[in-house]
Amino acid sequence: MTEQVGNDYDAMAAGSGEAGEFSATYWEDRYRGHAAHGSRPPNPQLVSEAGDLVPGTALDAGCGEGADARWLASRGWRVTAVDVAPTALRRAREHAAAIGPDVASRIDWVAADLTTWAPPAEHFDLVSAHYVHPAGPHDTFVRRLAAAVAPGGTLLVVGHDPSDRHSAGHVTAGEVAAGLDGDRWDVVVAEVRSRHVAGHGGAEITLRDAVLRACRRP
Ligand SMILES: C[S@@+](CC[C@H](N)C(=O)[O-])C[C@H]1O[C@@H](n2cnc3c(N)ncnc32)[C@H](O)[C@@H]1O
Numbered sequence: 001m002t003e004q005v006g007n008d009y010d011a012m013a014a015g016s017g018e019a020g021e022f023s024a025t026y027w028e029d030r031y032r033g034h035a036a037h038g039s040r041p042p043n044p045q046l047v048s049e050a051g052d053l054v055p056g057t058a059l060d061a062g063c064g065e066g067a068d069a070r071w072l073a074s075r076g077w078r079v080t081a082v083d084v085a086p087t088a089l090r091r092a093r094e095h096a097a098a099i100g101p102d103v104a105s106r107i108d109w110v111a112a113d114l115t116t117w118a119p120p121a122e123h124f125d126l127v128s129a130h131y132v133h134p135a136g137p138h139d140t141f142v143r144r145l146a147a148a149v150a151p152g153g154t155l156l157v158v159g160h161d162p163s164d165r166h167s168a169g170h171v172t173a174g175e176v177a178a179g180l181d182g183d184r185w186d187v188v189v190a191e192v193r194s195r196h197v198a199g200h201g202g203a204e205i206t207l208r209d210a211v212l213r214a215c216r217r218p
Contacts, residue, residue, distance in 0.1 A: 022133040022169060024084040024113060031065075031087035038095065042071035043130045044195055045158045049213050056125030059148055061114050062132030066092025066107070070099060073106040077126070082110045082117065115141065119148035128156045133169030142179025152218040155185075156211075161192045164208035166199065176212040189213035 046068050050058075055076035060069045063081035065088050072079050073096070083089050089109050096104040110117075115134050119127075127145050134141040142157060149155050157176045160167035173190040180187070190212050199205035 023135065027083075027085040028087055031085050031091070036091045036095075037065050037067070040065065040067045042068045043158065045193065045209055045211050046071065046128055046130065046156065049156050049189065049211070050126060050128065050154070053126060053154060056153075057123065057150075058126040058128060059119055059124045059145075061127060061129040061145055063092060063109075064088050066095055066109075068128060068130060069107050070096055070103055072126075072128075073103045074099070077106065079107045080110060080119075080124070081107055082112050082114060082119075084111070084113045086111060114144065119144070121147055122150050124148050125150055125153045126156065127153070130158045131160065131167075131169070133159075138171050138175055139179035142176050146180055146185070146214075146216070149216045151216055153216050154188075155180075155214045155216065158212070159210045161208040161210040163192060166205050166207055171210055173210040173212045176210065177214070180214055184217055185214045186217060187212070187214045 050072070055072075056078070058072050058077045058079045060066075060072065060079055060081040063069050063083045064085075066081055069079045069081035069092065081092065083092070089111055093104075093109050096107055114132065115136055127149050129145055132141070145157065146155055159171040159176065160169055161172060162170040164170065173192065177187055177190050193209045193211055195207050195209060196204050197207055
């Protein structure tokens, strides 16, 4: 099946170099250089992995223009959505406001760098990060996110698997899992998933996601 609208940031990332180049300035320039996405759908791995969770508190780490945060909030989650790019956050806030107060009032937008920002410890029922390419070692980034998950909560990290020829900033599900303390976490999903999207120019391309879902032991 081909999604009508792919994650344009996948294509953005393609050809942009290695993860170290994904600075705050890089992302802000990217958003300024592209029109807003409007009502883009949530990421499919989020829908498939979080659709069965009871709504609680969620952290959307690297929220971009807020499609995932809006989807979570529309399902009753109370969302903290963090991004380093001011233009993305402004658009995200505007999109949520356009939906209405029910959704908008359930999202707190936070401008912060996830490599230094300290989320509240053991606080969120769900921490979700899709296609964030942090500077520095990925396991350090994962540990920071994992520390924010409440006992019994879920960590969902999705990245571009190295087998994805259309994206950059690669990471494997195993590398993500390596950031977790095996005594405290149960890995529920650690796999590569293909998805088909319309690339720039309209031709179908296949993206390969590295998906890590883990549950923090109570
Ligand atoms: C490829 S986009 C993905 C956006 C969104 N998660 C999605 O799937 O549509 C990566 C996002 O992560 C954000 N980001 C990258 N590094 C970050 C950091 N260190 N702190 C906060 N946000 C960051 C970027 O600004 C960008 O919005």
